[in-house]
Amino acid sequence: MSATTVASMPPKKVNRIGLDVSVYRGGKSTLCAGCGHNAITERIIEAFYEMGVNPTQVIKMSGIGCSSKAPAYFLKPSHGFNAVHGRMPSVATGAVLANLQLLAIGVSGDGDTASIGIGQFVHLMRRNLPLIYIIEDNGCYGLTKGQFSATADLGSKQKTGAINELPPIDTCTLAIQLGATFVARSFSGDKKQLGGILKAAIAHRGTSMLDVISPCVTFNDHEGSTKSYNYMKQHDEPLHEIDFVPFFENIEVDYDPGETQDVQMHDGSHLRLRKLDHSYDATDPQKALQVIEESRQENEVLTGILYINPASKTLPDILRMVDEPLALLSQDRVRPGPAVLEEIMEELR
Numbered sequence: 001m002s003a004t005t006v007a008s009m010p011p012k013k014v015n016r017i018g019l020d021v022s023v024y025r026g027g028k029s030t031l032c033a034g035c036g037h038n039a040i041t042e043r044i045i046e047a048f049y050e051m052g053v054n055p056t057q058v059i060k061m062s063g064i065g066c067s068s069k070a071p072a073y074f075l076k077p078s079h080g081f082n083a084v085h086g087r088m089p090s091v092a093t094g095a096v097l098a099n100l101q102l103l104a105i106g107v108s109g110d111g112d113t114a115s116i117g118i119g120q121f122v123h124l125m126r127r128n129l130p131l132i133y134i135i136e137d138n139g140c141y142g143l144t145k146g147q148f149s150a151t152a153d154l155g156s157k158q159k160t161g162a163i164n165e166l167p168p169i170d171t172c173t174l175a176i177q178l179g180a181t182f183v184a185r186s187f188s189g190d191k192k193q194l195g196g197i198l199k200a201a202i203a204h205r206g207t208s209m210l211d212v213i214s215p216c217v218t219f220n221d222h223e224g225s226t227k228s229y230n231y232m233k234q235h236d237e238p239l240h241e242i243d244f245v246p247f248f249e250n251i252e253v254d255y256d257p258g259e260t261q262d263v264q265m266h267d268g269s270h271l272r273l274r275k276l277d278h279s280y281d282a283t284d285p286q287k288a289l290q291v292i293e294e295s296r297q298e299n300e301v302l303t304g305i306l307y308i309n310p311a312s313k314t315l316p317d318i319l320r321m322v323d324e325p326l327a328l329l330s331q332d333r334v335r336p337g338p339a340v341l342e343e344i345m346e347e348l349r
């Protein structure tokens, strides 16, 4: 390429930390073409780029499943750990507590979370560990050929023709009941809404639980499935349109003051919820449980930020941890000296 051609090339668009979006990409996806999980990967790449997150300060984690392969396809420069099926929460807990300076994102599946991993999920939701926890929810075990997971709707049909006769677990309801501080539901094909929710989750201090309906085009996108593209298109009821305004960008948004609710995030940024057809207070957990149940009874999937509590203590707050990574603390700060040990021994005598 000649010097003149290089000089005439337009400069690459960069974010607030000077990185272009390609830095936020990962390896080429090996998932099926059209899989909802790929669309979620794209939104994650955009959200981290637009928020100007330093990818070398991120740790991405997952369990096992097609969904759990997703971290390989975004944020190549980040740290990563692919854990055992359903056991990502305990690995994430260790990693986050060992280094509070990392931004942690975990990607799981509905099988990984609501079936084999339900025990770990339950305890994660009550601890408010700083972690973005995404369930890529297709109502089936995509990787092992489409068996029903615990989020499959009652009466939904498998590709084989089998009908699900067990009631589903609603992970958003469960998370709110357990004390989670940021609970949202979205659809992999809803670019704008999912992008806004992801940016809000990045700014939230505590666990952000996102249940993203993500059709499996191979095993769960047929007539009779309630997690298919067609079903979701007909039954998706957005709670409110979401515009997230990062604190480092001065973006004017068009909103109607009478119908807008501002939520101040822990880092000082603002989340604006614009209601479409009914007023909704995302800070009221009882209301959240009620609207989820009402929409379930109406056979509708309610999407948006269902519940948010930006003021709760996080697990590191409760444990009174120091901000510096534990691994970098000097010996004299982590090892009690002889006098302290003597004092403890004295108490036990």
Ligand SMILES: Cc1ncc(C[n+]2csc(CCOP(=O)(O)OP(=O)(O)O)c2C)c(N)n1
Binding pocket: 064, 065, 066, 067, 068, 085, 108, 109, 110, 111, 112, 113, 116, 136, 138, 140, 141, 142, 143, 144, 149, 216
């Ligand atoms: C301990 C253990 N049990 C079972 C399996 C087999 N297995 C692999 S992935 C999977 C289910 C994945 O479903 P989900 O989490 O919904 O991910 P998806 O593939 O649908 O994205 C199962 C049962 C395993 N890998 N390890």
Ligand code: SF4
Binding pocket: 030, 031, 032, 034, 035, 036, 037, 066, 067, 138, 142, 143, 215, 216, 217, 218, 219
């Ligand atoms: S089997 Fe389903 S979940 Fe797995 S990659 Fe293919 S479409 Fe996605």
Ligand SMILES: [Mg+2]
Binding pocket: 065, 109, 110, 111, 136, 137, 138, 139, 140, 141, 142, 149
């Ligand atoms: Mg699944």
